[in-house]
Amino acid sequence: MPKQIFVNLPVSDLKKATAFYTAIGATLNPQFSDDTASCMVLSDSIFVMLLTHAKWATFTKKPIVDAHRESEVMLALSAEDRNAVDQITDAAGANGGKVDVNPKQDFGFMYGRSFEDVDGHIWECMFVDMSQMPQG
Structure with a gap:
């Protein structure tokens, strides 16, 4: 079984935070969710x-x-690609987050943007095209 990661984040408004993460593409797992937590x-x-x-x-x-x-x-x-970086980041901004809290990164082979969720937690969304990565 591959390793899994569970990122635990404190949130001030569980419903608002759940809606935010749903808007950027996450799905709710009700098996591990209740009125104190959303997985x-x-x-x-x-x-x-x-x-x-x-x-x-x-x-x-x-x-x-x-x-x-x-x-x-x-x-x-x-x-998956540069477009997905933009879609996730733009969805964050359209749903109560703050986009591009750090400078955009565009190195040709690597593209990234950042956003804050509704509680201020910073996420970077990155695409790396390994076929374009500089050698050595």
């Missing part, structure tokens, strides 16, 4: 667990950072 499936191996602040507090005693003001983590997600 959002990005792929067969990537899951984002959206957790209310009360639920988050059951896992750690550390305070929750305000990701709109403080840096906590930057997550990167691969995309």
Whole structure:
């Protein structure tokens, strides 16, 4: 079985966060969701667990950072092509997120954009064309 990753994120409004992640292409897995958490499936191996602040507090005693003001983590997600990068990023902006919070990256073989979700968590969406990657 391939390894899977579960990215756990604290959210201030579970319904709003769930709607945001649905809008950028994730699907809700009801088996691992309830009124304190939404399991959002990005792929067969990537899951984002959206957790209310009360639920988050059951896992750690550390305070929750305000990701709109403080840096906590930057997550990167691969995309099938440049168009998919733009579609995901634009969908984030159209659904309450903030787009291009970091400069766009276009190195020919690699293209990327970034966005903040509704809680300020930063995601980079990247496409790398390995056939165009410089040698050496």
